[in-house]
Amino acid sequence: xxxxxxxxxxxxxxxxxxxxxxxxxxxxxxxxxxxxxxxxxxxxxxxxxxxxxxxxxxxxxxxxxxxxxxxxxxxxxxxxxxxxxxxxxxxxxxxxxxxxxxxxxxxxxxxxxxxxxxxxxxxxxxxxxxxxxxxxxxxxxxxxxxxxxxxxxxxxxxxxxxxxxxxxxxxxxxxxxxxxxxxxxxxxxxxxxxxxxxxxxxxxxxxxxxxxxxxxxxxxxxxxxxxxxxxxxxxxxxxxxxxxxxxxxxxxxxxxxxxxxxxxxxxxxxxxxxxxxxxxxxxxxxxxxxxxxxxxxxxxxxxxxxxxxxxxxxxxxxxxxxxxxxxxxxxxxxxxxxxxxxxxxxxxxxxxxxxxxxxxxxxxxxxxxxxxxxxxxxxxxxxxxxxxxxxxxxxxxxxxxxxxxxxxxxxxxxxxxxxxxxxxxxxxxxxxxxxxxxxxxxxxxxxxxxxxxxxxxxxxxxx
Amino acid sequence: xxxxxxxxxxxxxxxxxxxxxxxxxxxxxxxxxxxxxxxxxxxxxxxxxxxxxxxxxxxxxxxxxxxxxxxxxxxxxxxxxxxxxxxxxxxxxxxxxxxxxxxxxxxxxxxxxxxxxxxxxxxxxxxxxxxxxxxxxxxxxxxxxxxxxxxxxxxxxxxxxxxxxxxxxxxxxxxxxxxxxxxxxxxxxxxxxxxxxxxxxxxxxxxxxxxxxxxxxxxxxxxxxxxxxxxxxxxxxxxxxxxxxxxxxxxxxxxxxxxxxxxxxxxxxxxxxxxxxxxxxxxxxxxxxxxxxxxxxxxxxxxxxxxxxxxxxxxxxxxxxxxxxxxxxxxxxxxxxxxxxxxxxxxxxxxxxxxxxxxxxxxxxxxxxxxxxxxxxxxxxxxxxxxxxxxxxxxxxxxxxxxxxxxxxxxxxxxxxxxxxxxxxxxxxxxxxxxxxxxxxxxxxxxxxxxxxxxxxxxxxxx
Numbered sequence: 001x002x003x004x005x006x007x008x009x010x011x012x013x014x015x016x017x018x019x020x021x022x023x024x025x026x027x028x029x030x031x032x033x034x035x036x037x038x039x040x041x042x043x044x045x046x047x048x049x050x051x052x053x054x055x056x057x058x059x060x061x062x063x064x065x066x067x068x069x070x071x072x073x074x075x076x077x078x079x080x081x082x083x084x085x086x087x088x089x090x091x092x093x094x095x096x097x098x099x100x101x102x103x104x105x106x107x108x109x110x111x112x113x114x115x116x117x118x119x120x121x122x123x124x125x126x127x128x129x130x131x132x133x134x135x136x137x138x139x140x141x142x143x144x145x146x147x148x149x150x151x152x153x154x155x156x157x158x159x160x161x162x163x164x165x166x167x168x169x170x171x172x173x174x175x176x177x178x179x180x181x182x183x184x185x186x187x188x189x190x191x192x193x194x195x196x197x198x199x200x201x202x203x204x205x206x207x208x209x210x211x212x213x214x215x216x217x218x219x220x221x222x223x224x225x226x227x228x229x230x231x232x233x234x235x236x237x238x239x240x241x242x243x244x245x246x247x248x249x250x251x252x253x254x255x256x257x258x259x260x261x262x263x264x265x266x267x268x269x270x271x272x273x274x275x276x277x278x279x280x281x282x283x284x285x286x287x288x289x290x291x292x293x294x295x296x297x298x299x300x301x302x303x304x305x306x307x308x309x310x311x312x313x314x315x316x317x318x319x320x321x322x323x324x325x326x327x328x329x330x331x332x333x334x335x336x337x338x339x340x341x342x343x344x345x346x347x348x349x350x351x352x353x354x355x356x357x358x359x360x361x362x363x364x365x366x367x368x369x370x371x372x373x374x375x376x377x378x379x380x381x382x383x384x385x386x387x388x389x390x391x392x393x394x395x396x397x398x399x400x401x402x403x404x405x406x407x408x409x410x411x412x413x414x415x416x417x418x419x420x421x422x423x424x425x426x427x428x429x430x431x432x433x434x435x436x437x438x439x440x441x442x443x444x445x446x447x448x449x450x451x452x453x454x455x456x457x458x459x460x461x462x463x
Numbered sequence: 464x465x466x467x468x469x470x471x472x473x474x475x476x477x478x479x480x481x482x483x484x485x486x487x488x489x490x491x492x493x494x495x496x497x498x499x500x501x502x503x504x505x506x507x508x509x510x511x512x513x514x515x516x517x518x519x520x521x522x523x524x525x526x527x528x529x530x531x532x533x534x535x536x537x538x539x540x541x542x543x544x545x546x547x548x549x550x551x552x553x554x555x556x557x558x559x560x561x562x563x564x565x566x567x568x569x570x571x572x573x574x575x576x577x578x579x580x581x582x583x584x585x586x587x588x589x590x591x592x593x594x595x596x597x598x599x600x601x602x603x604x605x606x607x608x609x610x611x612x613x614x615x616x617x618x619x620x621x622x623x624x625x626x627x628x629x630x631x632x633x634x635x636x637x638x639x640x641x642x643x644x645x646x647x648x649x650x651x652x653x654x655x656x657x658x659x660x661x662x663x664x665x666x667x668x669x670x671x672x673x674x675x676x677x678x679x680x681x682x683x684x685x686x687x688x689x690x691x692x693x694x695x696x697x698x699x700x701x702x703x704x705x706x707x708x709x710x711x712x713x714x715x716x717x718x719x720x721x722x723x724x725x726x727x728x729x730x731x732x733x734x735x736x737x738x739x740x741x742x743x744x745x746x747x748x749x750x751x752x753x754x755x756x757x758x759x760x761x762x763x764x765x766x767x768x769x770x771x772x773x774x775x776x777x778x779x780x781x782x783x784x785x786x787x788x789x790x791x792x793x794x795x796x797x798x799x800x801x802x803x804x805x806x807x808x809x810x811x812x813x814x815x816x817x818x819x820x821x822x823x824x825x826x827x828x829x830x831x832x833x834x835x836x837x838x839x840x841x842x843x844x845x846x847x848x849x850x851x852x853x854x855x856x857x858x859x860x861x862x863x864x865x866x867x868x869x870x871x872x873x874x875x876x877x878x879x880x881x882x883x884x885x886x887x888x889x890x891x892x893x894x895x896x897x898x899x900x901x902x903x904x905x906x907x908x909x910x911x912x913x914x915x916x917x918x919x920x921x922x923x924x925x926x
Contacts, residue, residue: 152655204658
C-alpha cells in the first residue's frame with residue numbers, strides 16, 4: 001500500500017488556499033516541522049498543513065486531494081503515541097483548531113454535539129456546568145481533542161467504571177475520501193439501523209474518513225467521590241489487590257498501579273512523598289452517591305490492608321485528591337526526563353492475568369537489561385510499561401525490540417490485545433499479524449478499500 | 464442484489480449430511496414450514512435446514528455454499544420481528560440449537576463465553592448464580608438466543624440504564640462466507656487494535672458472517688431494586704414525567720410507558736387491575752445499593768405525583784414486582800388476540816421528543832382510522848406503536864403504509880432512527896434511504912461485498 005505523494009504544485013496550493021483562505025494553508029518550513037511528529041517520535045515532514053473551518057471546505061479539499069492523489073492525514077492535538085497523525089508518505093496534514101466549537105449541550109437528551117477540534121477537558125468543564133459528565137479522560141485530556149479521541153478510541157483512568165470513547169459515541173458526521181459526507185448514528189441510545197458505521201469509524205485512526213462533527217452521550221455528574229492511595233512493600237501484593245477489588249463486585253472509577261521505578265522517579269521529581277521502601281502504589285477512586293462512596297471507600301481500605309498494604313491514605317479534600325492525581329500525571333514527564341527517550345507501551349490483558357503480566361515485565365527488564373517502569377490502568381488490565389531509553393543507542397534499541405516481541409507474545413497468549421487505548425499506528429503495525437489471522441486482516445484491508453480506494457487517507461497507518 | 468437460489472441437488476444434500484450427520488439436515492415439508500417465518504409474518508419457504516454442532520462444520524458448510532452459490536440464513540430463535548431470519552431468496556436456514564453451551568463464566572474477568580444458541584435467560588440465570596448480571600433483556604429473552612441478540616443488537620427495558628447488546632459484546636468468532644474464521648475482540652474492556660469488527664458485526668443481521676462464539680461482559684448483580692407503577696389520567700402528563708425523571712439525573716433501570724389502548728387490553732385479558740379511567744401507566748424500576756434504591760424510589764414517587772399521577776404503587780415483594788412485569792409482558796400476546804395481526808413498530812426518538820412523538824402516533828391513529836396502542840421503552844425514547852390489523856384487509860394495509868411513512872418521516876425529522884432495537888430486515892428496508900444518504904448506503908453495500916462477495920449470507924436483508 002506504500003505510495004509516494006506528489007510534491008504539491010503551486011496550482012494545487014492555490015486551489016487549497018482558495019478553499020480555506022490564504023493564511024490557512026501553511027507550508028513554511030517551521031510550520032511543517034511543527035506537524036512532522038506526534039507523541040510517537042519518528043519524524044515525517046508533510047508537504048503542507050491545511051486548516052479548514054467547515055465540513056463544506058473539507059469536502060472541497062478532499063475532491064482536490066482525490067483528483068490529485070494527495071495524501072491527507074487528519075490530526076487533532078497530535079498527542080497519540082503510535083504515529084497515528086503524521087504524514088508517513090508525505091502529503092497534507094489537516095488540523096482542526098478552527099473547528100473547536102461545542103455546538104450544543106443538551107440536558108434533556110443528555111448529549112453534546114461538538115466539532116472535532118474541541119479539547120476534551122473543555123467539553124468536560126462545559127458539561128459539568130450543566131451537572132453532566134463526559135467520562136473519557138485520557139491523560140492528554142487538557143490538550144487532546146474529541147476528534148482525535150474518537151479517531152483513536154481514547155481511554156483513560158476512568159475506563160474501569162465508565163469505559164472508553166466508543167462507549168459515549170452516539171453519532172458522527174465525516175467526510176469520505178471522495179469528498180462525500182457520511183452521516184451515521186445520532187442522539188439515540190438505541191439505534192440499529194444498518195451497519196454500525198459509527199463504531200467502525202471509532203478507533204479507525206483517520207484511515208476511513210475525516211470526522212467533522214461528533215455527538216456524545218453525557219451522564220449525570222456523580223455527587224461525591226473518594227480518592228485513596230495504598231502503599232505496598234510488594235508489587236505482587238498490589239497486583240493481587242487489584243484483582244481482588246474487581247472480583248469483590250465494587251466497580252471503582254479508577255484503579256491505577258505505579259511500581260517502584262515510577263515512584264522513585266516521582267519522588268525525585270518532588271511530585272509527592274512516599275516511603276522509600278514502597279514497591280508499589282495503588283491509586284483508587286470511587287464515585288457516586290455520598291453514602292455509597294463512603295462505604296465503598298471503607299471496604300477498599302480494608303481490602304488493601306488485608307492484602308498487605310502498609311498504609312492507606314484517603315484524600316480529605318478535593319485539593320488533596322488533586323495533589324495525588326498531580327503526582328500520577330507527573331509520572332510521564334518525570335520518567336521522560338531520566339533518559340533522552342521514553343517508549344510507552346500499551347499491552348492489555350484480562351485483569352485476572354495482571355499479576356503475571358507485571359511479573360513478566362519485571363523479568364523482561366532484567367533479561368534485556370532495560371529500565372522499565374510500570375504504570376497501569378490496572379483495574380481494566382491496561383498496562384503502560386514505560387521503557388526509558390535513547391533512540392540513538394542501537395544495541396539497546398535491539399534489546400527493546402526483542403523485549404517487545406516477547407511482551408506482546410505473552411499478552412496475546414493471555415487473551416490480551418496489542419493496544420488497550422493508544423492505537424496501532426506505525427508503532428505496532430508489525431505486530432498486527434500476531435493478533436489477527438490473515439482472513440481477518442484481509443477483511444480490514446477490504447474495508448479500507450471501500451472507504452478509501454486510492455489510499456489517500458492517512459496511508460501507512462496500521463494496515 | 465436479488466438472486467434465485469438453485470434448488471438443492473441430492474449430491475449437495477448428501478454433502479451437507481456428511482458434514483453435520485444425516486439427521487441434522489432437514490428437508491421434510493413440516494420442517495421447512497417451521498422455519499419459513501419469524502416474528503415478522505411473511506413466509507419464505509427454505510430449501511433446507513441445517514443444524515451444525517461446531518465452528519469447523521460451519522466452515523465446511525460455507526465452503527460448499529460458496530462453491531454452489533447457495534444462500535445461507537443464520538437463525539437463532541426467530542423471534543426478530545423484521546424478517547431478519549427467513550430465506551427471502553431461498554436457500555438453507557442454519558439453526559443453532561446444537562451450539563447452546565455456556566462455555567465459561569469468568570468471575571475474575573467478569574465475562575462469559577457462550578455458543579450462539581444459548582438462550583438469553585439461561586445466561587442471565589447462570590450469571591446470577593455467580594453474583595453477576597448480563598443486562599440485555601429483550602422481551603423475547605426466555606426464548607431468544609445470544610447469537611440472535613448479537614446479530615440484531617437486541618435491546619430491552621433495561622436499556623435506559625444498561626444499554627443494549629453491543630455494550631456488553633467483547634469478542635466474537637464468526638465464520639465468513641468463504642468458510643474462513645474471523646476472530647475479533649476478546650475479553651479486554653479496552654481494545655483498540657485494528658478496525659472494530661466486533662461492533663460492525665453486532666446488528667449486521669447475519670449478513671456479514673455466522674457468529675460461532677461470543678464473549679460478553681458481565682456486571683456485579685445489583686443488590687436491591689424497587690418497582691413502581693404510576694397511573695395517569697393524561698397521556699401527555701405521563702410522557703412529560705418520563706422526560707422529567709431522565710432530566711433529574713436519576714438513571715432508572717427501566718422506564719416503560721403503556722397507553723390506554725394497551726391498558727384496556729391487559730385489563731380485559733385479566734392481566735392486572737387499573738382504574739378504568741387510566742390513560743397511561745408508567746412502570747419504573749431502579750436498582751443498586753438498597754438505601755440508594757430506597758431514596759431514588761421516593762424521589763420518583765414524588766416526581767410522578769407532582770406531574771399529575773393519580774396513584775403510585777410500589778411493589779412490596781419480588782412476587783408483586785413480578786406480577787407487574789407479567790402484566791407488561793402480557794401486553795403483546797393480549798394485543799395480538801384483538802385482531803388477526805399486530806404490527807409492532809420500533810421508531811425511536813431522542814427522549815426529549817417523546818411527548819410530541821406520542822401525540823403524533825395518537826394523531827396518526829385518528830387520521831388513518833387505525834387501532835394503535837403505544838407501548839414504549841420510554842426512558843430511552845424507544846417507542847413500540849402496536850398496530851392491530853388484518854393483513855388481508857387491503858384497504859387498511861394501505862392506510863397503515865401511509866401512516867408508517869408519516870411516522871418514520873416524523874421520527875427522523877426529530878433526529879430519531881428507523882429502529883431502536885428490532886432491526887431493519889425486510890420490514891423497514893424501503894425506509895433506509897430516508898435515514899441514510901446515498902454515499903452512506905454505498906459504504907454499507909461495499910462492506911457487505913467485502914465480507915460476502917457472492918451475496919449468499921442472508922441476502923435480501925436491509926440492503
